[in-house]
Amino acid sequence: MAYYYVNKNAQSNGDHEVHKSGCSHMPDTENRHYVGDYSNCSDAVKKAKQTYKQSDGCYYCCNACHTS
Known part of the structure; x- marks a missing residue:
């Protein structure tokens, strides 16, 4: 099990990225x-x-769930 977070700020394509705890690209x-x-x-x-x-x-x- 892992803790997951979603970025409140959308990327330029409109996606809100979901991150696993410990990710080096985790939003503030x-x-x-x-x-x-x-x-x-x-x-x-x-x-x-x-x-x-x-x-x-x-x-x-979360590469297995990265689609765009």
Whole structure:
């Protein structure tokens, strides 16, 4: 299990990136929203999409869920 966070700030393409705790590309504390504790990034991205419809996994820490 790992803690997942979504960046409150969208990237230029509109995606809100989901990050696993410890990621070197984690947004600053004030720019992240806690998603939950999950065993995989897929469940974390699904949860993030409830708040930020256009969510995607981070290329570096959630590559299996990175689609754009």
